[in-house]
Amino acid sequence: MANSKKTHRKPQGPKTSKRTRDAKPLKTSQSSQETQKEEEVDYTIIYDKNLKIKESFSLDAEKIIEKISNKKFEERDVFELRLKTKEAAKNSEIDELISYPLIKKRLQYNLPHQQEGALRILKYLDGRALLADEVGLGKTITAGMVLKECIVRGFVKRVLILTPPSLVNQWKEELSTKFELDFKDINTEKDWESTEFAIASIDRVKHFNTKTNKFKHAEAHEIYWDLIIIDEAHKLKDKKTFRWKFVDKLQKKRLLLLTATPFQNNLIELYNLLALLRRGHLGTLSQFRRKFLYKGSERRPMNPEELKQKLGEVIVRRRRDEVTGIKYMKRVPKIHSVELNFDEKRIYNEVSNLLASNYYDFKGDPIDTTLAMHSILPKITSSSRSSMEFLESLIKNPKYAEKTKKMAQDILNGFKNLKQDTKINSLLMIVEKILSQDKKTKILIYTKHPATLKYISGMLKKKKLKVIEFQGGLTPDEKSRRIEEFSTKGQILVSTETGSEGLNFQFCNNLINYDLPWNPMAVEQRIGRIDRIGQKKDMNIYSLATKDTMEEHVVNLIINKMCCIGLVMGELPIILFNMGLDSNGKSGSTKFEEKLMKAYLYSDNNLTRFSTEIDRVEEEIHKGILEYSHTQTNTKELFG
C-alpha cells in the first residue's frame, strides 16, 4: 500500500478554532505520518493513496490511569450499563432520522416527503445536493432536518447558512423555534472566527474589494465548513459574479443548495449551479454544450433523458401535485374603502401639508422629510390615535420650529374635537359582519402601532367581544397563554408584527389589516400566520384603505397585485429577491418601500401623480412575476 507524504499544519487552538487545509502534494507516493497534540487529543494524519486518515486518541486515558493509582473506583455495574447503552445507541448507517423525535412536536405536521428528502440527501448524496422542491413544500424544513440530523449524529460543528437579506431573520426564527438551533448573524469580518453556527445575507458577504483584490469577508474562506446551506441558490447562476465566486471559494464538506427554480432561461445557468456542487459533473462547458445543447438554443436540452439522469445524481426535486398531505387554500382579498367625513379629510390634508411644506427645525430651516417619512408616514396612516401620538411628541420636542409646533397643535385640537372615527367604525362593521355569518369564527387584526392596538382593543371590548392583545415584550409563557386563549375561547386577536413572528394561527381564516405596512414582505409575514399547512378554509384578507388617499393605491398594489394573486406562500419573497427589491436601501427600509416613499415625495401630495408612479411600480412587479412564472414553466419542462 503506497502512502503519500504530506506536511501537516497544526489546527489553531481547541474546539472553536478554524480548521486549516492540510497542504499535501497529491502526486508523490511516499508515506507520511505526523503526530500532533491538541488540548484534549493526540492525533496523527496519514495519507493512504490520497485517502486522508486522521486518527486521534483521547488524552482522557491519562486521567483514568491516575484515578486507578489514586484508588478512585466506581461500581462495575455502572460501567456495564454504560456499555449496554453504547451498544443500544449504536447506529452506523443512516436508515432513519434519529433526530426526528426531537423536532416532530415543533413541526406540527408530519410530511413524509420532508424526511425522505433529508434522508436521501444524507444517505445517497453524501450531503451535497441541490434541493429543488417546488415552493410550498418546505425546503427550509427539509434542510433543517439535514442540519439537525448531522448535529445529533456528531457530523457537523461549523455550519454556514447564506440567504437573501430579507430571509435572514425568518431562517433564524425557524431554526430556533423548530430545531432549537441558535444561529448568529455575520455582520463584520471579525464575526467569522468566533461563530460556529453562522448565518449571513449573501448580499452582505459577497463584496469584493477591487483595490485589495480580495473579498471583504475572505475570513469565511479560511474556515472548513462541515455544512453550508444556500437559500434561493438560483441567484448563483452566473459564474462571473462575485456571489458565485464567493461561494465557490468556501471550503465545505457538505453543501446544500436550495431553489425551486434551478433552471431559469438558460441551461448554462444550471451548469454553473452544479459546478458549485460537483465540479465536472456535467463535463467541461464545451462538452456540456456539445452533448446537451442545440446550437443557438440554450433553453431546450438535446438529450433530455440523459441530462435528467445526470441531474438526478445531485438534485432532489418534488412537485406539489405528487406530494400528499398539503392542501393549498386561496387568499381572498377584501379591500374596504374608508370614506372620511369632511372634518377627518380636512385633518388628513393638514397632516400631509404639515409634512410636505411646514416641517421646520428650531432654526427655521426646512427638515428633509425623505428619511423621516419612513417612520412618520406609517404612523399618520395608521389611526387617529397614532397620529395624535405623533403630533403630541412633535409639540413637546424642542428641535422643531414654533411655527411647526403651532400647526401640529391645531391639528391635534382638530383630532380631539372630531365627533367620529370613520376608520374604527368601519372596522367594527367588518367584525360585526364576519361574526354575524359565523359566531364561532376567529379574527386576527393587525396593526403596526401599539397605540393603535390599544385603541382597537378598547373599542372592541366595548362591544363585549372576547379580545386578546398580542404585542412585543410578552414573556414566552404569557405568549403561550394568550395563543391558547385565542384558540379556545377568544374571538379576536389584535396584534402588532413584533411578537407574533413564527406563530401559527391556521385555525383562523379571517385577517384584517387595520393599517398596512408599505413593505409587501411584512404583509406576507402577517398573512403567513394563517396561510400555513393545516389551514382548512379559504382565507379572507380584509384591508382598510382610506378613500382618495395614497393609502388606497398602496393597499391596492400590495394586496391585489402582489399578496393575493394566487402565489403560493414563499413565492413573493423569491420574486422580490430576484428583482433585488428585498434588500435594504439607504434609508434602512427595503428598496421596495423606498420606491413607494420616493413616489410619495415626488407626488408632492398630488394623488394623480402618486397613482401614476404606483402604476409604474405595479408594471415593474408584474414583469417580475411574469419572469418568475416563465422560469417555473422552464423548470417544469426540464424536470417534469
Add this chain to the structure above:
Amino acid sequence: MNKMEINNKKLILEFFKEYNPTEKDNILRIPQAPKQFEEIYGKKAPYKLVFSLNKHNTTQGSELIAKGSYFLSSMKEYMEDKGQTSLIKLSIKTPDSIIKSIPLGNCLVLKTQKNISYNFLPEFTLLSLSQALNEKKQFLKKYLINNNQILDMDLTEFKCSKPNPNEIPSLDISEQFDIAKNNFKEDIQENILPIKIKLKEKLQTELERINEYYSNQIKEKDEEIEICRRKINKMKQDLRHTFYERDVNTLKRNIKDSEVRLDMLKKKGYKERLDEEKEFHLRDEMDKHALIIENKLVNASIFYYPIITFSLALTQKSKIKSSKKSKTIEIPYDSLFKKFNFESLICESCKKKNIKEINICNEGNHLVCKSCMKKYK
C-alpha cells in the same frame, strides 16, 4: 415484541431502576429522571415510552424507542463519563486439600500454615469510532493484561465479592495500558479495512472526475489558442494576396483583434489558475472522504484475586518418628490459574531453580532436587 425491543425495554428499566418506572398497557412510564439526563434529552420527565411502531401510532404523546432512537443516544451520552474505573475482587475458594497435589518426594508435611496476598490484573476497555462521509462505525475491545502479555480469558465467569480498595496498593498501570493501546491500534486496522476500501473506491471516482474535467479544460484552452494562431496565420497569408484596400484594412483589423485575443489567452496564466483550482477541488474531495478515527479508553478495571502462600514444615518420611528436625518451605498458589509456583524453590545442593519434586536431605534440613537426592543415597 422482537428481541431488540425486549432488550431496549430491559435496558431502560435498568437505567431508570431508581426512578420507579411502571408499565401499563405496554407503555413504560418513567416518572422522574436525573436532571443531567433531562438536559441532554432536552425534555423533562415524565416520559411515556413504547417499543413497537404499531403501538406508537395509537398512543398519543408516547415516544418510540427503536434502533438509533435519540432517547437511547441521550442515555449513552449521560453515561459517557461514568464508570471509568472499577475494582473487582474475584471470589475464588481454594480447599486446603490442594496441598496434596504438591509433588513431595521423600518427605511429608508435618505442619501447614497459609498466608493470603493478592495478584492484580488490569483490564482496559478501548473504543474506536470511525467516521467517514455520513456514517459511523463503533469498535470496542477489552484487553486483560498479565505479566505484560494480553490474556485471553473471561473473568466475568468468576464470582465476585465486595472489593476493598485497602486490600490493594497504589498501582501504576501505564505500562500495561501502552501494551493494550498498541494491540488496539493493530486491531483497529483490521476493523476499518472494509471502510477504507469502500472510501478509496469512492474517492478515486471523484478524483478522476476532477482530474478529467481540468485536463479537458486545459486541452480545450490549448486548442483555442491553436485555433486562434492558425486563424492569424491564415489571415496573414490572405493578406499577401489581397489587393483591395478595404479588404486589406479588414484583414489587418481582424489580425490585430485575434492577436490581442491570443495574447489575452496566453497572458492570463490559465494553466496555473486551473491547476490551482484543480488542487482546491481535489483537496475538497479528500477532506470530504477523510476517515476520522477517534479512539478512547472507556474503562480501566483492576481485577484482583488471592494468592495463597502455603508454609509447609516437611520431614523425611523415614524419619518421621525419630527426627525432631523439619524443613519449612513456602509455596505460593495462584488461585486463578490454579497452579503452584515452584520458582522460589531452589535445590540447596545444586542450586537448581524451580524443582519439580520436593525432597529433604538426610540431615533433614535441606531442600534438594530429585537428582541430588539420588546422589545422597
